[in-house]
Amino acid sequence: xxxxxxxxxxxxxxxxxxxxxxxxxxxxxxxxxxxxxxxxxxxxxxxxxxxxxxxxxxxxxxxxxxxxxxxxxxxxxxxxxxxxxxxxxxxxxxxxxxxxxxxxxxxxxxxxxxxxxxxxxxxxxxxxxxxxxxxxxxxxxxxxxxxxxxxxxxxxxxxxxxxxxxxxxxxxxxxxxxxxxxxxxxxxxxxxxxxxxxxxxxxxxxxxxxxxxxxxxxxxxxxxxxxxxxxxxxxxxxxxxxxxxxxxxxxxxxxxxxxxxxxxxxxxxxxxxxxxxxxxxxxxxxxxxxxxxxxxxxxxxxxxxxxxxxxxxxxxxxxxxxxxxxxxxxxxxxxxxxxxxxxxxxxxxxxxxxxxxxxxxxxxxxxxxxxxxxxxxxxxxxxxxxxxxxxxxxxxxxxxxxxxxxxxxxxxxxxxxxxxxxxxxxxxxxxxxxxxxxxxxxxxxxxxxxxxxxxxxxxxxxxxxxxxxxxxxxxxxxxxxxxxxxxxxxxxxxxxxxxxxxxxxxxxxxxxxxxxxxxxxxxxxxxxxxxxxxxxxxxxxxxxxxxxxxxxxxxxxxxxxxxxxxxxxxxxxxxxxxxxxxxxxxxx
Amino acid sequence: xxxxxxxxxxxxxxxxxxxxxxxxxxxxxxxxxxxxxxxxxxxxxxxxxxxxxxxxxxxxxxxxxxxxxxxxxxxxxxxxxxxxxxxxxxxxxxxxxxxxxxxxxxxxxxxxxxxxxxxxxxxxxxxxxxxxxxxxxxxxxxxxxxxxxxxxxxxxxxxxxxxxxxxxxxxxxxxxxxxxxxxxxxxxxxxxxxxxxxxxxxxxxxxxxxxxxxxxxxxxxxxxxxxxxxxxxxxxxxxxxxxxxxxxxxxxxxxxxxxxxxx
Numbered sequence: 001x002x003x004x005x006x007x008x009x010x011x012x013x014x015x016x017x018x019x020x021x022x023x024x025x026x027x028x029x030x031x032x033x034x035x036x037x038x039x040x041x042x043x044x045x046x047x048x049x050x051x052x053x054x055x056x057x058x059x060x061x062x063x064x065x066x067x068x069x070x071x072x073x074x075x076x077x078x079x080x081x082x083x084x085x086x087x088x089x090x091x092x093x094x095x096x097x098x099x100x101x102x103x104x105x106x107x108x109x110x111x112x113x114x115x116x117x118x119x120x121x122x123x124x125x126x127x128x129x130x131x132x133x134x135x136x137x138x139x140x141x142x143x144x145x146x147x148x149x150x151x152x153x154x155x156x157x158x159x160x161x162x163x164x165x166x167x168x169x170x171x172x173x174x175x176x177x178x179x180x181x182x183x184x185x186x187x188x189x190x191x192x193x194x195x196x197x198x199x200x201x202x203x204x205x206x207x208x209x210x211x212x213x214x215x216x217x218x219x220x221x222x223x224x225x226x227x228x229x230x231x232x233x234x235x236x237x238x239x240x241x242x243x244x245x246x247x248x249x250x251x252x253x254x255x256x257x258x259x260x261x262x263x264x265x266x267x268x269x270x271x272x273x274x275x276x277x278x279x280x281x282x283x284x285x286x287x288x289x290x291x292x293x294x295x296x297x298x299x300x301x302x303x304x305x306x307x308x309x310x311x312x313x314x315x316x317x318x319x320x321x322x323x324x325x326x327x328x329x330x331x332x333x334x335x336x337x338x339x340x341x342x343x344x345x346x347x348x349x350x351x352x353x354x355x356x357x358x359x360x361x362x363x364x365x366x367x368x369x370x371x372x373x374x375x376x377x378x379x380x381x382x383x384x385x386x387x388x389x390x391x392x393x394x395x396x397x398x399x400x401x402x403x404x405x406x407x408x409x410x411x412x413x414x415x416x417x418x419x420x421x422x423x424x425x426x427x428x429x430x431x432x433x434x435x436x437x438x439x440x441x442x443x444x445x446x447x448x449x450x451x452x453x454x455x456x457x458x459x460x461x462x463x464x465x466x467x468x469x470x471x472x473x474x475x476x477x478x479x480x481x482x483x484x485x486x487x488x489x490x491x492x493x494x495x496x497x498x499x500x501x502x503x504x505x506x507x508x509x510x511x512x513x514x515x516x517x518x519x520x521x522x523x524x525x526x527x528x529x530x531x532x533x534x535x536x537x538x539x540x541x542x543x544x545x546x547x548x549x550x551x552x553x554x555x556x557x558x559x560x561x562x563x564x565x566x567x568x569x570x571x572x573x574x575x576x577x578x579x580x581x582x583x584x585x586x587x588x
Numbered sequence: 589x590x591x592x593x594x595x596x597x598x599x600x601x602x603x604x605x606x607x608x609x610x611x612x613x614x615x616x617x618x619x620x621x622x623x624x625x626x627x628x629x630x631x632x633x634x635x636x637x638x639x640x641x642x643x644x645x646x647x648x649x650x651x652x653x654x655x656x657x658x659x660x661x662x663x664x665x666x667x668x669x670x671x672x673x674x675x676x677x678x679x680x681x682x683x684x685x686x687x688x689x690x691x692x693x694x695x696x697x698x699x700x701x702x703x704x705x706x707x708x709x710x711x712x713x714x715x716x717x718x719x720x721x722x723x724x725x726x727x728x729x730x731x732x733x734x735x736x737x738x739x740x741x742x743x744x745x746x747x748x749x750x751x752x753x754x755x756x757x758x759x760x761x762x763x764x765x766x767x768x769x770x771x772x773x774x775x776x777x778x779x780x781x782x783x784x785x786x787x788x789x790x791x792x793x794x795x796x797x798x799x800x801x802x803x804x805x806x807x808x809x810x811x812x813x814x815x816x817x818x819x820x821x822x823x824x825x826x827x828x829x830x831x832x833x834x835x836x837x838x839x840x841x842x843x844x845x846x847x848x849x850x851x
Contacts, residue, residue: 058811085816093812099757100805103750104721105597112824113721114813119820126824145599147756161813351767381771388761389768391793401790405773435797453772 006070007033008090008168008200009055014064015077016050016223024050025061026223032169032202037195039211039231040204042220043245044439044468048204051220052173055202056093057084069168089118092167096174096466098146098154107149107157108133108142114165125164132160136190150337152183159190169200176207177466180337180494182535188213206468208235208249212264219244235264245470250540250562257566270547273569301327301488302348302457307357309343317343319511320357325457325504330479330489332499332519335508336535341492342384344508345459348490350375362456380455384462386446390434395426395445398434402453420452424478440471444478451482458482460491464498476501496523500539500560509534519560541565596656596756598716603832604646605717609726611833615840616714622847623710626703630850638843639706639713648716656712657705664708668701715752722825724749728818735818742818754802758795765794 009032016025024047032038032055042048053059057068060079067073069090071083095101104110108129115125133139136156146154155175162170172191176184188210195201195213203214211217217234219227221244227234235241238248238256247253252264260272302325309318318340325331335341346352347359350372362378364371383389392398399420403413421427424444429437434445443463450458463479464472476498483489491498499505505522507515507530514530515522523531523538525546531538538546545556545565554572559565604612623635643653677692718726724745731741769790775783 053808056812058808088811088814091812093808095805095808097805100802101809103753103806103809105719105753106599109719109721109824113815116821116823117814117816119822122822122824122826125822129824143599143601145597147596165813346767349771351771376771379771381768383764383768386768388798389765389790389794391790391797401769401774402772405775449772 006067007031008069009202010067011054012065014054014061014066016054016059016061016063023223025054028064028223028225030055030218030225032200034168034200035198037191037201037213037215038203038218039214039216040202040218040220041206041208041211041234041246042204043206043470046220046244047223048220049173050223052093052095052171052202052204055169056091056171057088058093060084089165090168092162092165092170094155094158094162094170094172094175096177098151098158098178101158101161102146102154105145105147107138107144107146110146110157111161111164114161118165128164128166129160132163133157135163135193136160137186150183151179152186155179155183155187156190159187163194163199169202170194171202171204173204174206175203176205176210181537182336184210206246208241208247208469211235212249219246231264236262245468247469253562254544254565257562258569266544270544270551273548273553301325301362302490303358303360304344304347305358305360307347307354307359309347309352309354311343316511318347318354321508321511321513322357323506323513323516325488325490327456328483328486328488329504330483330502331491331504331506332502333490333492333506333508334494334496334499334536339508339534340511341508342461345381345461345490345492348457349379349381349459351381377453378456380450380453380458382447382450382458382460382463384465385443386450387434387439387442389449390442390446393433394431395421395434395437395448396430398445399448399452402449406453416452416454420448423451423481424448425474438471440467440474443467443471444474447475447478455487457488457490460489462492462494464493464495496537496539497561500542507531507534507536509536520558523558523560596716597719598648598652600647600717602645602647602717604642604713606832607717607836608829608833609718609722610730611829611836612714612718613723613726613730615836616710618840619710619843620707622844623703623707625851626699626706626847628850629699631847632699632702632706634843634846634850635703635706638839639710642713643709646713646717648713652716653709653712656716657708660708664701664704667704668697671697671700720749720753723752725818725823732818745818750806754806757802758799761798762791762795765791765798769794 009030011028011030014025014028015023017023026047028051040048040051050059054061054066055068057073060066060074061077063077065072065075068087071087073080073083073087102110103113111129111132112125115128120128129142130139133142136159138153138156138160141149141153141157146157149157159172159175176187179187184207191201191203192213203210205211211234212231214231217227217229217231218225219234219241226244227237227240235248235252238252241248249264251266251269252262255261255263255269255272258273260269263269263272304324305322307318307321308316310316321340321344333341333344343352347354347366348361350361350366353359353367353372359366361375364374364378366372366375390398392401396417400413400417403416408416421430424447426441426444426448429441434442437445460479464475467475479489479491489502491502493499500519500523502519505515505517505519506513507522514534515527519539523542528538537543539560541559541562541564545559545568548569549555556565556568556572559568619638626632626635643650672689672693673687675693675696676690678690678695680688681691681694682689727745727748728742731745734741734744774790775787
């Protein structure tokens with residue numbers, strides 16, 4: 001155990017250079033005190049994951065001094081391997097992919113793996129396993145098989161496994177980036193509990209909202225710590241953050257747009273907006289101009305009629321689902337993990353055939369072999385993490401794989417490849433290996449490979465999952481461009497904001513369709529309870545608007561985007577002849 | 589979606605699950621050798637009873653066992669056809685044009701297929717009732733003489749068990765990549781052998797990249813959890829030879845004796 005006066009982590013002037021000359025860490029100094037909760041923010045390639053590896057003793061730097069858990073493991077770039085071994089016993093790490101961290105097939109055995117390696121006595125291991133599983137709220141799953149758990153549950157098992165080693169510091173390197181909203185929320189709850197119990201936490205993430213509860217926030221860029229301070233201090237540097245490929249939390253953006261006192265706390269923002277005297281209610285007419293009326297094409301280009309489907313003899317993955325997709329429209333499918341979303345996509349691109357009902361894609365009924373073949377030609381399917389399908393030596397060759405298979409003439413292949421690469425904005429990287437691209441670029445490269453098939457319908461399974469804010473923005477821009485070109489988009493998404501930007505939303509829960517319509521219809525007040533039961537939320541602008549209405553504001557007309565929310569708040573304020581903020585009445 | 593059931597653990601509390609993995613492995617090995625020597629109906633009956641008893645004790649549903657051996661059933665069918673038509677001993681039972689079936693062929697087809705099926709079920713039962721860590725620890729101890737002469741006995745065991753753990757993960761990824769590439773016009777079931785081999789390159793390379801990513805992640809996880817080989821490791825579950833192990837050993841010995849007597 002480290003003597004009390006030693007901080008668990010102390011780095012001074014640490015530099016780390018990867019093969020090929022990339023400076024992943026450049027003169028980084030950092031001290032973390034016992035019980036502190038530090039959040040490290042940064043885009044892909046900012047050096048934040050390298051920092052995590054250095055802090056948990058898995059990478060020794062090339063220069064600088066590192067002290068971990070009271071051991072001087074690296075002095076002026078000279079690592080002491082024995083000290084590293086000792087220090088690692090008091091350092092815990094949890095990273096992105098739970099599948100890579102679980103070593104065995106029973107939950108409690110996996111949690112026991114670390115303590116077993118430490119050579120602890122059996123009774124002690126058993127006690128720790130039970131205690132940590134309880135701490136991450138997984139005590140009911142001690143005997144379960146991890147491969148049958150959800151991603152969020154598996155990640156909690158990994159956290160328990162790290163905690164069971166009783167680390168002086170727990171490093172969490174993007175623990176939620178591969179999880180759905182519910183899984184991420186559960187991880188955040190566990191972290192809150194750990195912080196309250198005095199565990200020293202270092203949390204690396206690119207979700208800005210997750211940094212709000214930290215004691216201290218570090219922003220990394222180009223291998224350096226560029227900003228440091230409390231969440232409030234750091235997030236007040238909006239322009240600098242967006243320059244680094246990050247974004248400020250929603251509440252901060254909103255407070256800025258409304259000229260309110262700056263805050264990144266949503267509660268506080270709502271207080272600032274205040275409650276409105278009841279008299280103002282009468283000033284409001286009911287329905288302001290409704291934007292977002294979707295102009296649905298007259299010709300549906302795909303139909304799903306009373307489709308029921310199950311894998312093998314198992315439970316139904318889809319149960320009597322019907323809807324139409326019109327040509328050139330954009331549709332979002334929402335629902336929590338296991339609701340049948342991905343299955344629906346597989347049916348739409350002819351990879352599966354329905355047990356009952358019919359799927360017609362671009363005029364081809366997929367129930368026949370010929371029909372499903374024709375449907376596959378009309379549809380481009382972007383699977384989850386499509387970058388996993390990359391294989392060729394260069395971006396160009398990878399993108400050309402599809403057109404070549406179609407046996408098109410060389411000139412046509414060339415035309416399609418160039419066009420697809422240009423659409424996704426990778427022209428400059430055309431002759432590079434796809435494996436040297438950043439995460440977001442790799443995904444765009446995979447997307448280009450599908451676009452080169454020139455599909456009329458593009459079906460995407462969680463296209464933004466696991467990307468940093470910059471990657472997400474790039475991908476959204478490309479999708480918007482494709483939509484303008486008249487390509488029909490159908491995407492499964494966990495982001496209610498992405499769903500709100502689509503023309504139509506389809507909500508699934510437990511294999512059944514629970515809501516369908518324009519975002520405005522689906523996210524209506526009547527549906528809110530039903531969505532919540534299905535593990536779904538509503539877009540945050542709408543959430544803020546509803547909250548304000550509950551506090552006495554006149555109806556704000558269901559704004560779905562930040563722009564609409566800001567406009568609605570300003571319009572109401574003007575009509576009520578008051579300025580924002582309204583005079584506050586009573587307590588908040 | 590493709591679900592590979594080979595090597596999947598089935599969690600339950602049963603005498604078979606609780607058995608020390610070393611004893612389980614040695615008994616299984618002995619039983620497998622014995623089953624492969626089965627040459628008459630009486631021996632087959634005794635072996636079948638032994639396997640059935642083990643299955644019943646294990647609390648693993650029969651469907652689960654069958655699912656895990658299903659990929660090998662084709663092989664089994666081919667094997668039995670071979671025996672049926674190519675074993676030429678005994679009397680001719682039936683004739684279909686140029687092909688004739690002999691009694692020896694029928695017996696061989698039935699016997700060899702049955703004993704091979706029993707062996708498959710036995711093997712899969714071990715995988716279904718033993719976790720990768722238990723397997724690795726058992727191998728570790730059984731291979732420890734190797735470590736004494738300087739060979740990486742423990743590491744071999746760990747690699748083997750992690751391989752079993754990653755089979756389902758990689759199988760899922762392989763099927764996703766195959767779907768994705770075939771939607772881009774990759775044809776995996778057309779053309780001659782050379783074209784077929786060429787056509788799986790996009791899948792194999794992508795899968796290899798994915799395997800390397802997992803390996804990277806895994807080595808990070810093993811380091812972070814202070815895995816430094818078998819030395820100094822303790823165990824949550826006690827591996828102790830008790831009455832259960834003794835019973836298993838005696839029952840296996842009884843099987844061997846019975847088969848020898850009936851030979």
